[in-house]
Amino acid sequence: MLIKKGNKIDKYIIVITLLLISFLDVKAQDNPPNIVLIMADDFGVECVNAYGGTSYKTPNIDKLALQGIKFENCHSQPVCTPSRVQIMTGQYNVRNYTRFADLDRSQATFGNLLKNAGYKTAIAGKWQLGKEKDSPQHFGFDKSCLWQQSRPRVNKAKHDTRFSNPILEINGKVKSFTNGEFGPDIVSDFICDFIEENKNEQFFAYYPMILTHCPFIPTPDSKDWDSKSMGSKVYKGDPKYFPEMVAYMDGLVGKIVTKIEDLGLSENTIIIFTGDNGTDKPIVSMFRGKEYIGGKTKTTDNGTHVPFVARWDGKIKANTKNFDLIDFSDVLPTICEIANADVPSIIPVDGVSFLPQLFGKKGNPKKSIYSWFSGHGDLKRLKEFARNKEYKLYATGKFYNVKNDLYEQQPLPLESLSRQERNVYKELKKTLSVYKHARTKK
Template sequence: MKVNKRRVLRFAINGVMVFLISLLSINAQGTSPNIVLIMADDLGMECIEAYGGTSYKTPHINKLAMQGIQFENCHSQPVCTPSRVQIMTGQYNVRNYTRFAELDRRQVSFGNLLKKAGYKTAIAGKWQLGKEEDSPQHFGFDTSCLWQQSRQRFDSLRHDTRFSNPVLQINNKVQHFINGEFGPDIVSDFICDFIEENKKEQFFAYYPMLLAHYPFVPTPDSKDWDPKSMGSLINKGDPKYFADMVAYMDGIVGKIVAKVENLGISENTIIIFTGDNGTEKLIVSMFNDKEYPGGKTRTTDNGTHVPFVARWDGKIKANTKNSDLIDFSDVLPTICEIANADVPSIIPVDGVSFLPQLLDKKGNPKKSIYSWFSGHGDLKRLKEFARNKEYKLYATGKFYNVKNDFYEQRPLPLENLSTQERNVYKELKKTLSVYKHARTKK
């Protein structure tokens, strides 16, 4: 029997190709990337050099932005707990916010969803979402190292317990540190150890930082650092230390990035950095050569406009800037898409995944975002608005051009709107109307 050598060769090549494709397919199904989400406490975008800030040195965050993508229009809620609830659940506060320092235990967090998808999960830093002993595990985290979990922020003598010689809960066990430790070092070491222990697994590390929230105190890099201090007795401390705290925070970001790099897992790890709300009002920074006051607790831009940068070697194009409007509700659907984690259809996610934008594609950017803000759940102090990049419409009917009126002191007279302004007004009113039903159910 005469053998057709070309046919045999072609058959062999086809067989090898099928085999290689099957291997690639198996590999693609089993290697969703690791995710590291770092969220600074009380840090507006004006504090970061890459955004135009000139008051503080942030070389590590700048480098992270240069190696990846910098979102120019990211908005949080104006205070920590509302932002934490929103980023963890992908829902606007109108649907599920109860009160300050609490996350309704009926909610599903990104920790739950990624754990279900097979990820090892950890949280370290600031909790402030419920005092139950099992809170972190209830919301999907295998391991935890937290401040203000079941304990208050002060000890019996009214020392703040997060920085020098802190009181933390490690896997729910309360530990008092008394040998000159610095809280941010302990929790960032915990994150780094988790990353190293799970370098061969799929992992999700969520790091809501302790820095740079007040009390403003010396760090171990400050000239007057006191390792014997049991914590500040002054509620807000001395603002002169804020620059030291920002620098130390930046160094910790660099430390985590270096851990990922040294383990050789940069191409399979996306690192995200953001801030939970605007900077404390005591702090006035220089931004694009102008004074920029902190706006924490306020719904003006200096209360909600936060940095958002991401690096993923080989996936995110370096030195990219994106002007699309995003907010904290978008984080959950984005990281779930990155992780191939299913989001049950019964969860009313308000966010839209911006994974396409991370990968330098157009995606489906929001034309407007919404905010329902009441830090303590008090409806008498509720502030509700919809906005795009330039205009903001409150549920009260007040309409601002926030690009020209940063402090929102001159509401636009509705009877004198231009055609363009009238069209924007109508669009933002539609956005507000979307959440009427959610408010009724609440």
Template sequence: MKSSHFIYLLIILVFGGFLISAKLSAQERPPNIILIMVDDLGVETIGTYGGTSYSTPFIDAMAAQGAKFEYAFAQPLCTPSRVQLMTGQYNVRNYKVFGQLDRNQITFANLLKDAGYKTAIAGKWQLGKEKDSPQHFGFEESCLWQHMLGATDKNGNDTRYSNPVLEINGVPKHFDGGQFSTDITSDFLIDFMERNQNQPFFAYYPMIITHCPFVPTPDSKDWDPTSPGSPTYKGDAQYFGDMVAYMDKTVGKIIAKVDEMGLSEETIIIFTGDNGTDQPVVSMYRGNEYPGGKKFTTENGIHVPLVVKWDNKIAPGTQSDDLIDFSDFLPTIIEVAGVQAPKSLPLDGVSFLPQLLGKKGKPKDWIYSWYSRNGDMENLQEFAFNNEYKLYSTGEYFNIQEDWLEGTPLNYKDLDKEGKRSFKSLNKALEKFEDIR
């Protein structure tokens, strides 16, 4: 064989092997993960769940194209929910105080980063004021409000929406050119995804919106690009609908970018809210008025949407009535990534990936909650519930299907067989955590 022919054949074999290897690597590459969590957004705000007060076409389309969970529950307030979501543990194990995450904890970002994922977070932090807090908990890049700085400027104006003050990788920046924080944070994550589209990435978006102050968005008729921020904490609730619409539009923007990059089959997108809608917002939900219940342990304080999209993996229109709580997100996310949690990590959550893929999975019989805003025992509210009943550690017992605002406690002696069976089951759930609390 002539040497030139030999070299040509060698080049073909090497290049062909490279293509095969590249193809196999692409097939074996772990999926990208995008987790979007809206601030103060209850289930009643979303059209696909039966809410009729607001426009949410992009989230409704996500549910139609993917999966929707009917019974997903957070904690009643932001920091407790964030701690549970990121660590996969009930607050009884690791919640210390409002506004902080114990630096001894391991988060889903730590686990994914250690497994080779590129990681980023944008939005609301409120988990520790140390400059390196996001990086310490696994996020290589960050664009955050209320990281090291407070919530207002020297004049008492809120800094989270119009012309916001954000911290980019721990460096404060005052945006004063008529920007809106939802645009800045979403653009930050989109830039991160574009730069890392050739490798697995995890983008966590705990959105600043729709938390009060309720203010105009850039799509509102009376949007003022020169506004220094709301001078009051609550703002004006008439703008809540505008904020929901802008949130939904931003979710659509992120989905569109994933599609544009050709990654819709390689990317799972998870959408939820961190707790119930704030007061004084009242929405129409399945034909009835539904008041916001943030900070309360009743349904309107903890029932949140959970919608998941993953093209060619999740069958369109998948629905589940299984109980899901925020401890389940970490196990689900790491199973998607093919990552094993350390055996020393005491996870309370159960992965709901099987249900996303049309399998039975391991549905929960009950959800447990240990809720204390400041981590103190004096204000503790501890309870367990299933689809029909809720039992508090105080002994108060409610039929939450018939009495979802929990106005009339049940008397055990008056219960039917199913009521007594549920009482015993929920009491065992509470007893399971007695040695921890």
């Protein structure tokens, strides 16, 4: 039976429906999801099949993208520590970056903020953010299983310590493995165990992977894997093993996803995958039909353009793409909004939450992003720029169309810019000016 327009019953139904929707929204906010953030090491966008890479096998990452959302324009910093500081604090390096392999202990991370919101927290993988025994716990992680915390990259015999028979620190205690173990297996097991232990709690698992950083070495799936090896003595190793390392890394991503699925947590867990910076320099890959040179340490796109995919069953629409410009400063405000975690106003967060975009809404996308990059924190090697999707302006005044000039070989002559280019130049100059006095004196 149709209900006539204006009928009291019709109005009651509308009111009750609205109240029910409001109630369900509140309930959803009262029970925020688990969060798993996976970040591969030295892994640019060109390495992923879902983005157009054809040199490697990445079925598990591709599946995440197919089941969720793929961001086409995500940018990191060009090197490990600067990216880690930015993603964990939500601030551009100009504000709080001190030196390589360190995170200033005055800073708050997403670990601190989510722990304060009631989450169980863990980190496993590569640290490189301070040698103190309690560093991970100081920055908000209940549990930790890390490589390169207080120990150096190599042992006394100059063997790299991250892969075969590794030296790791588990909750601050050093442990040497000598029975043919593979470091990435140990830390991924740690994440899986943490997830299972906290399946009835709200948890945040941060997994900054050890793979695919050099030395490029055989994995346990390689024909010439040597379980007795105590680690490479050659820093770069042999680039021929990079495809095998990519495949193994992708398998570990699948391992984490399978654990979540087996525990029935898919609808209450958002899984995010990204890379910390561009692929290392010896690696040349095929990307969208062209050779693509690894650009780690460089501020060109091949040094900063990284994959970024997210899956949350029942919340994020499958097989969607987003073309908004995002960077690592945006991750903290996004996951804090997902977790209903307060971000104190005293923290000068530079990022903008892209939670609406995850749900297919417009949100508040950035028109441009900013980068202050100095791997060692000094001004001598500083590279500072602002950019949008197509253009990049350095503080030096050099202006590039990065869409057409990937490796920034030909700066645009300022005297002959088009009207549209002049407008972009002015906008990017404004972005640079915002951070002119943001550097904290150390």
